[in-house]
Amino acid sequence: MHSLELCAGAGGQALGLEQAEFKHEALVELDHNCCDTLRLNRPEWNVLEDDLRLFKERAAAFAGVDLVAGGLPCPPFSVAGKQLGELDERNLFPDALDIIDVVRPKAVMIENVRGFLGAVFEDYRLYLRGQLKKLGYEVDWRLLNASDFGVSQLRPRVVIVATQTKYWSSFEWPEVNKVNPVTVGEKLFNLMAANGWRGARQWSERANDIAPTIVGGSKKHGGPDLGPTRAKKAWASLGVNGMTIAEEAPDSTFVGMPRLTVEMVGLLQGFPEGWQFSGRKTAAYRQVGNAFPPPVAAAVAKQVRKAITAKQVQAAA
Numbered sequence: 001m002h003s004l005e006l007c008a009g010a011g012g013q014a015l016g017l018e019q020a021e022f023k024h025e026a027l028v029e030l031d032h033n034c035c036d037t038l039r040l041n042r043p044e045w046n047v048l049e050d051d052l053r054l055f056k057e058r059a060a061a062f063a064g065v066d067l068v069a070g071g072l073p074c075p076p077f078s079v080a081g082k083q084l085g086e087l088d089e090r091n092l093f094p095d096a097l098d099i100i101d102v103v104r105p106k107a108v109m110i111e112n113v114r115g116f117l118g119a120v121f122e123d124y125r126l127y128l129r130g131q132l133k134k135l136g137y138e139v140d141w142r143l144l145n146a147s148d149f150g151v152s153q154l155r156p157r158v159v160i161v162a163t164q165t166k167y168w169s170s171f172e173w174p175e176v177n178k179v180n181p182v183t184v185g186e187k188l189f190n191l192m193a194a195n196g197w198r199g200a201r202q203w204s205e206r207a208n209d210i211a212p213t214i215v216g217g218s219k220k221h222g223g224p225d226l227g228p229t230r231a232k233k234a235w236a237s238l239g240v241n242g243m244t245i246a247e248e249a250p251d252s253t254f255v256g257m258p259r260l261t262v263e264m265v266g267l268l269q270g271f272p273e274g275w276q277f278s279g280r281k282t283a284a285y286r287q288v289g290n291a292f293p294p295p296v297a298a299a300v301a302k303q304v305r306k307a308i309t310a311k312q313v314q315a316a317a
Contacts, residue, residue: 016297
């Protein structure tokens, strides 16, 4: 099956779709560093560095793909922002609807922040449902936590799934894992010990829980850190200094609370080891913090694929 991804970012959702055996026809992303990250890790992917508002004029070239997916900008619905929703200039839902109208995929999969489910946006959710219904889609959304799918992080995210009506009865949300994910200490021990830090084992035993939500922040934010005061306290309880991001793992004689590197944060976000993030430290960290964890994307995408396949098998019979 083939997919078109909008606002692809650093590839979190794209990796999940790949794991669910979707082939990318194109990945549309405006941020230059994100595009470099995608090309660096998957040179064979068709990465289009483009503004979604402009790309939609050319979207007809991808008519008939099986899935349109995307991680549309979160600030319009984030509780950390002004929650302007449809009035926010960064809201790209209308543009995504235009693309869906032109492409008419079998299914749609969009990720956003939990704030999207707030009471203040009830009318907008009904509007989106109505617009998709007019285009021939049934739609549902659910709040999924990354830790329920093997990610060592408490990260609630809303996933919106829509399918053409004929596929809807076959769609089911993915089941959550029956076991908890590994702790931060277990997940990061090898990277923390990479430069021979003598305290790595003791630190690993102290970091005996999953991570709080990793935040990427906006471009207006000064530099890379692990979030507001409450988040920094949660990180401190795990023995992590959340004030800044480190360039490398602690050396052998390091004493104190270590900082995380971009690579470490990537692992906690569910990226595979070795996935490289382009750009300087702040830009690279922002890509990780804003990403959709690949294991969650994969779990949902597999269910979408299963729903489409089931109906196709019934039709063939």
